[in-house]
Amino acid sequence: MAESSPVVEIRNLSFSRGSRKIFDGVDIDIYRGKVTAIMGPSGTGKTTLLRLIGGQLRPDTGTIKVDGQNVPKLNYHDLYALRKRMGMLFQNGALLTDMDVFDNIAFPLREHTQLNDRLIRSLVLMKLEAVGLRGARDLMPSELSGGMSRRVALARAVVMDPMIMMYDEPFTGQDPISMGVLVRLIRTLNDALGLTSIIVSHDIKETAAIADHIYLLSGGKVVAQGSTEELNQSNSEWAQQFMKGLPDGPVPFHYPAQDFSDDLLNLDGRPRGAR
């Protein structure tokens, strides 16, 4: 387990939805034990990248090697075996709504292991304690606040002690307190459990605080990468616009449209909304 070998190695990745190119020749390395952030403006396919790594989507071209296995080429059996070693935190938690908190966290253990109930109980309570929700074990997902369900989902994602943890926009829509809790949890869990974490996010401040390495994506390409300091000091326009949150720059403020004055004068004579 050399520190220098990437756990996730993405080479020349291209992926498109319909005629829209989401990725166009992306190379990304994610190193063992590190927290790597994938950042970029909304709509740059950050979540899609996680789905590609998890094998839920297949790329048009390129390789995605996770622990040496090329995910898009795996068969059903090997893919599911690999997924047992991956954890993913979904944006809204994605808890199973017909089970309470305890059963949600026990779900992967019951599905994949033959452990007895006592052992499962201990494991679940340990993870719940780690996210501070041991007292909430009997609540149903509908009774949890947004921040709580994300913490429960986090406990569920790490209950199988995965090799890689993927976080999909973990900070979106959180109040400052639960945001702080999550930021701390992600870093502590990564270091305490020896995970490798991938965070997909556009919350610069929080993500930059815990990330070891940041990839900046835009327009289907990696436009900048490096540690937080490197990006802050980078003279790349992309990095500057994104890290400082400038409204206009390489990422234009305007969605592509026809010329504004032509549009106002409606020169081509079509009524609004006509195709």
Add this chain to the structure above:
Amino acid sequence: MLEYLQGLGHKSLNIFQRLGRGHILLANIVLGLHSLLPRLRLVIKQIFFVGVLSLVIILVSGLFVGMVLGLQMYNTLVDFGAEESLGVVVALSLVRELGPVVSALLFAGRAGSALTAEIGLMKATEQLSAMEMMAVDPIRRVLAPRFLAGTISMPLLAAIFSAVGVLGGYFVGVGLLGVDEGAYWSQMQANVDLYDDIYNGVIKSVVFGIVVTWIAVFEGYDAIPTSEGVSRATTRTVVHSSLAVLGLDFVLTALMFGE
């Protein structure tokens, strides 16, 4: 004109794509059924949801359909002095046609729509996706038990529907209209054939059960993961499965009782 043709082509391609996806899903479900053996509890839970919870509507509808049949048939039969045959007529109509068909229609409305909405919402809230990432195949864990439960429940519900209907006919015919009780039962016993009538009815209800549940789980699984998408999928489940039941009923009847 060209645009219209284009749209038409696009629509037909869509239909074929959906048909294809539906059949692939069915194949995956059937291939995954063996994984349910060690987890029969999942199937039993679903039988409760789709079967047991549909009992009330099946019982009430069966009773009323039987009662109406008793009333209508009596009025016709009495003109020919054949009111003793009421039992046979009621039983045959129920066992051969109304039992399987009406209970399948009710089943589509009561259980099929619920299945679609549940699976569609699980998809919309990323629960299915989360399962995949936990290395649990949602087709085996979520769809297969529901499919099997629907397939098992439907023939049982149809049988209960017919049985209650026969009782309904009895209450009206014998209880209200004064048909001879012995004649009602004995004519039924003598003229309803186990193979020709009952087995064929059971085959119909099994086929309807498979088709309705298949449509329901497919629509849920294939739904566009938004509120609108799920609502459309639920509507489609009821419409498509009702049409499929009625269409298949004609085909099956022609095959079974054609000669």
